[in-house]
Amino acid sequence: MRKFLIESFIFSVLVIITITFFVMRVNHKIRDGRFFELPKHSSMIVLGNSHPECALNDAYISDFSNCAQSSEAYFYNHLKLRELIDENKQLKTVFIEFSNSQITKKIDNYVFGDEYLNWRFCRFNPMMKAEDYQFLLKHNPLKILEVQNIALRENTEYLKKDLPYYISGRSLGGYLQLNYKQVDSSLKEKTNLINLQKIINVESDKNLFYLRKCINLCRQHNINVYLIRCPQHPLFEDWSNEKLFQKTRLEKFKDIEFLDFGKLKLKKAEYADLSHLNVDGAKHFSVFFDSLVKSKVLSKQGKQLIIDASWN
């Protein structure tokens, strides 16, 4: 028995070493592969969830790249930002979506919930450092163990395909065009507000900690950072925690400029649903956003007043 146990142990250790070697090799190749290079002219990016992903069409905004992705929490924004800053010395400005849904406990599930970890871990795994692993392991150790091999396979396959840009190559963001207009049907299906409030009136310390890390990272590299809130329909449920949102903003992120586009009035036909703009809305908003940038609003005082006054 002793011999069997010792041999089994040695064999297991060798297997773990082999697997770790291949995981590290693949991750290293991706990390060192300059897969996050933006076009040379891109000096501005936006990070965040599906709100900016669908609202800011980079085809209408000069020197701008949309790097936001649906249900992407600040933890993943931070990982992405680290790589983007590392590979794009031309980066001058980073906009980060800061909206009502981003600050709540609900978003924790998007960081380490089973459903999201399944694919998000695979794609972000190469960019993670030990502390990032520790964070995920602390909250969902079994799932992290379970998806390691899927990550290895997917990343190896990605390298084989030789795709030049990680964010689009791995479907990790970029402007998402929505062609539908479903405000009315969304209103009918509107989530039960009573249940929702239980979730969205509790702040997520974990997610906000990584927003702070994003901000600090930008500052360390002398990159301007702005929090923005993209337009959402006035009847969107998440507005119901506005009080908490403003409290969080003023208490924890007072030092960061906040550009609020959330309540800009758009036509019903410009919304895809209550929380996203469709292709027409995105065009309208992106052209406006571009005009703000071009008129150097970002360097002026009273930005919010200018924004509200300029919107038509």
Place this chain on the structure above:
Amino acid sequence: MFFNSLSFAFFLPIVFLLYWFVCFKKSSYQNLLLLIASYYFYSFWDYRFLFLLLFSTLLDYFSGIKIGLSTNQKNKKFWLILSIGINLGFLGVFKYYNFFAISFQELLKQVGFEVDILTLNVILPVGISFYTFHGLSYVIDIYYDRIKPETKIVDYSLFVSYFPLLVAGPIERATHLLPQLKVTRKFNYEVAVSGLKQILWGLFKKVVIADQCAVYADNIFNNSIDYSGSSLLLGGIFFAFQIYGDFSGYSDIALGTSKLFGIDLLKNFSYPYFSRNIAEFWRRWHISLSSWFRDYLYIPLGGSKVKTWKKIRNVLIIFLVSGFWHGANWTFIFWGLLNALFILPSILMKTNRVFTNVVAEGRSFPSFRELFSMILTFLLSVIAWIFFRSENIADAFDYLNRMIFTADLFKSSPVALNDIMPYLTLFILIEWMGRERNFALEKFGIILPRIVRWCFYIFLVYKIYYFSGEEQEFIYFQF
């Protein structure tokens, strides 16, 4: 809990350590631990079905004792029929009721009657076909005085529910398994190492071969209309490897796991794709089920020692029942019928036992004749598998029709094979080299230095790890 899941990777070492370090002193402790572990293992799917398993166990346990104690034949027969009736009744309700209800409804529709027969919305309890057959063979064996009834309920329950074989076999016999449970198992290094190797090879077959072939087979079968001859043939071949890798892989893991506890299970596969005719194929494919049907159905019907028409009848019955055992669908029944038609000529010409040895025994390569026979037998099995895999008989015929009569049968297929071919080649090569052994990896590379063998095993583990993703269910779990 699947054998290829993370939970099993934790479960097995824990049970193993408890078995050999805590419960090693007496067989009763060992059996109790294995029984608890087996029930825990089974309740991972749905704890409610555990009650069905317990009921079936108790029924056969008490029926066995009653049959054993009865002095008159009438009583014996009563308990036998009661046990068989209730066991098959459960199987019928859970597995076949909807099939019969719908088939009857359609039959009535054909003759002009529109009726709405009640169908049941029930889930098939995992392993019901397997543990029912365990119980049946047990009471039948007692009835025919082949064994004495088991009085220790833990031992009997373990015979039925032993976790390596609980959900997909092999279908054990009381005469083989129960005596092993009566003695205290002692740890044996060679047996345990062999068990680990068998588990490794089983996982490779399941995760690398079956699950990867499934990607191709599913794609081709689900979109068969888009493919022509050569690709459809490939689809059939991929499915043949998928089902073999899946089921024999499962059996290898089951046998290997059991070896870790010092318990030997019946061999279920013996390189069926290296068979030289269909009769040999059926002696090598799902051996525990084939021999079950042989012993409890075919031989009681008279076997082959009867008149020709009865021989034909018996062969048809055994294969139709075997097909039906696999599932409540006409495709399985037709699959059984097709195999009966393939095997009948050799039974009638008494050539079914021509090949009882291993092909090319003691040689590295087969003769041309052997190779030709093996390819022909394999292709016949592929044709039968097409029925097994298809949604319905019409689809199967359409598939077969397109496969044979589309012009490009011998042109190259548009299906890209680069990803799977190296593994498939390695798999066939190792199976061929190990065909005289209990499992292919048993003595593979035994003459090589340990470091080389270990490197190869690590390569296999790495590939299993690499290809295992979302847990893929074993095909035979649905039976």
